[in-house]
Amino acid sequence: MNWLRRTTRVMALAAGLGTGAAMAQDAPIKFGLLQDFTAVYTFVSGEYNQGQQDYLALVNAEGGIDGHKFEAIVRDTGNQPQRGIEAYNRAREEGAILFDFLSTPVSRALVDQAMKDKVVLITALHGRGDASDGTVFPYVFPMMATYWSQATVLIKYLEDNGGLEGKKIALVHIDSPFGKEPLPVLEDLAGQKGFELKAFPYPSPGNEQSATWSEVRRYKPDAVLIWGAGGGQSVSVREGIRNGIDPENILSVVWLAGTDAKNVGADVMTGVKRFEAVSSGTDPAIIQRILEKVVEPGNGAGDKANVGSSYYNIGVATMAVAVEAARLALESEGAPLDGTKLKAGFEQIKDFDAEGLMPEITITPEDHQGGGAGRVSRWNGEAWEPVSDWGAAYQDIVRKEIEDGAKAYEGGN
Amino acid sequence: MFYRLSGVYHTRYQAARALWPIAADRWQVILLLALALAAPLFLSPLYLGSYLLPWMIWSAAALSLTLLMGLAGQLHFGFAAVMAIGAYSAIHMTRAGLPFELALLGGGVSAALIGTAFGFAALRVKGLYLVMATLAMQYLVDWVIINVPAISGGAQATLRTPAVSFFGLPIAGLEARYYLALGWAVLLTVFFLNVRRTSFGRALIAIRDKDFAAAVIGVDPFRYKLLAFLTASFMGGVTGALLAFCYYRAVTPEQFSFNVSIQLVAMVLVGGLGTAIGSFLGAGFVLLLPIVLTNLVAALGSAGILDVSQNLMAHLPLIIYGAMIIGFLLFEPLGLAKIYDNIRKYFLVWPFRHSRS
Structure with a gap:
């Protein structure tokens, strides 16, 4: 009877492998959101990450992009480079093709590695501002106004x-x-x-x-x-x-x-x-849809009170840009996505404003900042109200700074 | 039974004074070394690059610090600054065209010089007051690095390590970087185990136990305290340079911040003051346990066993980690090395109950 048991076991194993391979075909597109939830960036990362997860949940609830779903790999790095490196390598083995560390020390430590591994690193509002020079930093996308x-x-x-x-x-x-x-x-x-x-x-x-x-x-x-x-x-x-x-x-x-x-x-x-860099409040259309389709059914990633806060909306905006890049990449490069295809998707983003959540951004192979637009808002005692229109200013000076920095990076800084 | 003590008689002083007089200990060390040497063959790049490599480098750092804190009894809460000096010196030297081997030594020497300058404080103050003096070193070095662009590398405060080779071996691939780090950790371990058997090591221990009693028996505290700082800072400086070249491959100020100093002290204390194995165990505990716990909790969470909020999920590993530190130190105040020692002593005479030493 022993041989019978052994054969059934082998067959079961083969069947398991088969379903595994079948699942890999429509495997979700994985984003590594490896952030600092416990040390220095706690003031932002909780709300920011909640916004990111809720937006991905919204996209999945609406059927994904052509049926492609998204999955977030969320880990704490405690703002420590060595923990960030471990989390990055592990998430990369799990198949993540986009990374967001929201920690300057961690993303600085991994800029070189991400470019070598050809995976996308988004550094919205942190990290190296000079990474906006896409010719020197092909896989790094600050994608919002640099400092x-x-x-x-x-x-x-x-x-x-x-x-x-x-x-x-x-x-x-x-x-x-x-x-x-x-x-x-x-x-x-x-x-x-x-x-x-x-x-x-x-x-x-x-x-x-x-x-x-x-x-x-x-x-x-x-x-x-x-x-x-x-x-x-x-x-x-x-x-x-x-x-x-x-x-x-x-x-x-x-x-x-x-x-x-x-x-x-x-x-x-x-x-x-x-x-x-991104409107706050719950008025923008995307936030309304998140409330309706993710938070109300009870699938939100965190406290409902955070929805619409400044940092929550920034998180939503980063993922909105990333998902748009994935959509463009699927359209022009085809599935399955990898880092190189996703990068190409990012560089096709044109006049994208996430349904009014953020200023229109256009990312090109040269400019990974996306235009550097923003606005000024004023605290009126209860909320932030905009006092200027979306727009960028003196980008010539900024561009000079970006190119100087990128040149210094090439020189080894 | 396991250690086969019966029949082991040392007939020569050399044999009795060997590093590992018992054959079973020797075999364990050889086995571990063989495993470490063969690690690139059986470990995936993830575990080699993110676990074993940093573990080796931090163990070397803990060994350097335990020479100062454990053997010589001089508390140092700014050891990350010492490593920073080594890292920055080495990287600037290689960029100026010096060969990597010399730059490593140069990093060690400059760390030793500056570290010894702060060691002068130890001639006047002890204990908590020395902690304050070394903390001042941490903050001074941090401040200088951040505020002198020529050192930090300008606006982005990042210096990437240039491509180097060590005696003809290019330090680029993961295996080469791992073997260099392993080599340094082994070298420091051998040095540390031997330094305890020299007159220098015994003088340091005398200073640690009571410095004026040491002076009475003819050990010059002035000389030996400074020598302790010099030696430990040299080792720390080279380790800092290796951390930059073998692991981070870029130097930024945050890599050597105050937190890192505290982590190093924690490694030395949790591991067990003044022991070589304690440095390895302590470095493993402080460096790797938070990572393992984070992954464990995340795995439990994604398996649906642990259904808690995102925020608690992030902090749970920290809570467990803190409890484990307290737990281990309550269980054995002398650290992980002592726990190992207790286990070893139990098995030395097993199945009997009592051992002599």
């Missing part, structure tokens, strides 16, 4: 609302490479537009900034740009207001959200402005 573009949009807003000539602008930033990033662009603009620029660094992580802000007060700036992330941002706003700076004259990098307003005091912060 340089954010600085130019904010300066353009100041120019349109009161002019820049002879004005004094303070940049209060965290003392890290990220905090210093806008400096060269702002210096260029200061020379061109005739305003005075002074930088005021505060020590990382930014819980204590009072010494910096009393210096800012003595400088009597006409406008203050705050450049930090996480808990340091609400400290900046609070200290600025305490030092007699009109909230209307405080403008922030993209990292300022409703949660920070709650920490500062929603009414106290009224008037503070920020750069916005």
Whole structure:
């Protein structure tokens, strides 16, 4: 009877392999969302990742792209490069073709590897800004306004609302490479537009900034740009207001959200402005559909209260762009997708605005930033309301910065 | 039974003083070394590149730190900064055209010089106060790296390692990088095991136990404290350079931040102060356990066994990890090395119950 048992076992195994092969044909398209949920980026990654998962769930609920479903591989990296490397290699073995680390240290550590492995790395609002140069970084897609573009949009807003000539602008930033990033662009603009620029660094992580802000007060700036992330941002706003700076004259990098307003005091912060890469709130059509088809049936990836928050919508936008790229890639390159085909899909994206969720972006083989557009929105005490139209500004200066950086990368930096 | 102690008589001092006087221990070490050498043959690139390779490098770092903290008793909470100096020096030297072998040494030497400069604090202060002094080193080095573009590499603060070769072997493929790291870890292990048997090692232990008592018996604390910092910083500097060249292949300031210093101290303490095997076990525990736990919890989650929110899912591995650190240290305050030692002693005399040492 032994031989019988053995043959049935072999047959069962063969059958199992057969179904496995059959399943591989319509295997889902896998995205590796390997982010920092426990260390430095916790202020954003929870909502951001929830938005990403909910959007993929929406696409799947609507039948996928030509029947191709999407699957997210979600892991915590704790912002540690060595854990990011492990998670990346594991997800790649599982077949992921797109990666999003939302952590500057991790994505810096893996830029070279991703390009060697020919998989797509999206670095929306983090990582190397110079990766916008698609000729040097073929597989890296910042795909939203880089920090340089954010600085130019904010300066353009100041120019349109009161002019820049002879004005004094303070940049209060965290003392890290990220905090210093806008400096060269702002210096260029200061020379061109005739305003005075002074930088005021505060020590990382930014819980204590009072010494910096009393210096800012003595400088009597006409406008203050705050450049930090996480808990340091609400400290900046609070200290600025305490030092007699009109909230209307405080403008922030993209990292300022409703949660920070709650920490500062929603009414106290009224008037503070920020750069916005993606609309917030639940009004955009995509968010409405997510509410209807994913969250209401109880399939949401997290707390319903987060839906429509600033970072949630940014997460939705990143996945909307990625799924659009996958759609274009399936159309022009055909299934099954791999990193190279997906990259080609990204580079075909033209005037895509995710049904009004974000400014129109056009990604080309040269420009992986997608235009660098954004707008300025103002906290009105309850929500963010836009005070300018979507648009990019001074992209020539930004482009120069991108190309210089890309050249330095080729030189080994 | 397992160790076959009966009939083992050492008739010469050399044999009695061998690193592993018992044959069974020797065989275990040889077996482990053979497994490590053959690892590229049976491990997938995932496990070789993301587990074994970083484990070897961090074990080397823990060995360097345990020489200072375990043997010489000098607490150091800024060891990541020492490694950073080594990494940055080596990368700038290779970019300036120096051969890689010399750049590794150069990284070690510059780390040793700067590390020893901060070691002068140890001549005046001890214990927690020395912790403060070495913390200051961590922050000073971090600040200098971030604020001097010539060191950090400018706006993006990233320096990619150039292509190098080590005595003709190009350090590019995973196997070459692994063997270089393994070689360094083995070299440091052999050095560490032997340093305990030299007059230098005994002097360090004397300083650790009581520095003025050591002075009374003729061990110069000034000299030996600085020598401890010099040796450990040299080892740490070369390890930092290898971390950059063999593993990350790019240097950024975050790779050597304060957190990394704390992780190194945790490796040394959880592993067991002043032991070679403790450095390996501690590095494995602190480096690999969070990764394993994250994957385990994620696997349980996707299998539907563990139905919790995304947020708790991300933090669950941390909770388990923290509980395990406390658990292991409560179970055996002297660290994982002591647990290994207890097990070994049990089996030395098995099936009997008591052993002599």
